[in-house]
Amino acid sequence: MVGLGSVSVPVVKQYLRYVETLDIDVSALLLSSDISATMLTQESERISGEQLQAFLTNLIITTDDPLFGLKSGAFVETGSYSVLGYITMTCATLEQALERIQPYEKLVGDMGVTSINYLPQQLVINWHCAYTFAEVREQMVDNVFASWLAYARWLSGQELGPLEVHLQRAEPASELIHYYQQIFACPVLFSQPSNSLILPRKYLNIQLRQPDHSLLQTLELHAAGQVSALGEAHSFSIQVKDIIRILLAKGISRKDMVAGQLNMSERTLQRKLQQEQTCYQKLLDEARLSLAQQYLTETQLAVDDIAMQLGFSETRSFFRSFKRWTGQTPSLYRESSSHKSG
Template sequence: MVGLGSVSVPVVKQYLRYVETLDIDVPALLLGSNISAATLTQENERISGEQLQAFLASLIIATDDLLFGLKSGAFVEPGSYSVLGYITMTCATLEQALERIQPYEKLVGDMGVTSINYQPQRLAINWHCAYTFEDVREQMVDNVFASWLAYARWLSGQDLGPLEVHLQRAEPTLELRQHYQQVFNCPVLFSQPSNSLILPREYLNIPLRQPDHSLLQTLELHAAGQVSALGDAHSFSIQVKDIIRILLAKGITRKDMVAGQLNMSERTLQRKLQQEQTSYQKLLDEARLLLAQQYLTDTLLPVDDIAMQLGFSETRSFFRSFKGWTGQTPSVYRECAENRVHRN
């Protein structure tokens, strides 16, 4: 699709769960936005971004409430994020869940783009909304941030809160500012360069309540195929790297299996990667490095086992490759990681 792209039905249904608590003619809202009630019964269906923008614009008028974005965030469910929601449910830590947002957020919709800036003591999760109506955009940012916070609290079972919330819009009235403070329980700054949640970096290590590594791998393979089917909002090489990473966690490095996940031949796979000035081997090495660092930092697996898991025919080849990537041997890297943990 062009323009504002498309949005998954669960996104609309989260707003509807909130709207249904109000005295509003929901069928009229949907009809005026050209959204079929039958479409909303199919979780895997999508509507256009223009339809969602029209729906939210009508909702702003119907509610006459500048806080409906914040309030609707409380109605988030795992299914609100489509497959991405179930993927994050099976992650072991909040860091793992955050790492899955960028590769798979297109499955939720083309509403905006997430980026994460990591700093020594904190991190900023930024969300750039793609919608064109200013009032709709502001309500969507509020909904996204309130939803993220509510969902993170549910995933972790902890009363998490940001250090600060940054919003690009002009500062509202005192009454509205107080409501923002109540929802986020932290300073909320307006007229900022970006829309961002500022979190303590230690949140990355918070364990989640339902980790399931095997299910995570299965869901990611399914999600990678869905992203590919939706088009090229993400570069092809990013899609390939995601699939390599998922298969590599199972000890699989075969190019033909990666191509199969994308419903194409190996030759087509390599040609499309060349068009993006990369190669299968380069993406495989990047995925190997990422997994190797995770294994060395987060597990007690012997180096020989890690080399085998990453598809190296012998440990010596793994040592040579890892030192080329990082300047350190695997053993030295693990020792340094342990020292950093002890210092903290």
């Protein structure tokens, strides 16, 4: 897929849930956008980005409402984000949910790219829209930010709100600005360098309402396979590292099982990693370190159990590796982390 890529059917259906509350001929809207109503009955189907851009262009003309992007954000559901939505629903904290956006957002669609900046007191979430029509981009950004906020509030069961919202679009008419402030309940700045939500960093620790670690692992394995099938644009090594991390959470570190998840041989896996100037062991070490730090700071698991969980045959091998990675023993790292959080 070239051009604007593709987008999952649930994205279109969120807009349609809003459209159905209006006096609009939905069938005519879809027909003029070259979108099959039959295709929209299949959640796993995708349409082209060009079709979505045409659909939104027609929606802009039909509604003549410069706020439809914001208003349609209220119609978000877990399924609006495809598998990513169900993955975030099973995360334990908002931080875990945010960490899943970049690896799996392509499953939702190729509409744009998310990046997150972690500052000492703030969290800056940027979204760069990939679409080419300026009016469509403005409505999509409004929809994405309003949807994110509504979904985060549902996930957490709390009335979360950003500190500020930054939008690249020019400032709208004064009577429209009130609606932006009503949705986001904070200052909304226009003509900014990027489209960004600025949040308190402490939000990362917010507990979500339906954590399910076992289901999360299963969904991530499924999502990793889907991303691979889409010919995902991230580097191959990122795909491999994601799968390693997911399998490690089940105590599995075998290269052949990682290769199996990608439907290839170990030799092909090794060759493709070499093409990106890396190797399986390096990615395994990085994934082990990340999980080890998580286990040491967020659980009371004994160091022996952590070593076994990460696929080390002996605890002392884990000790040596962890000290090489961090300069500290696992016990000292846990102790120093507990002092910082205290």
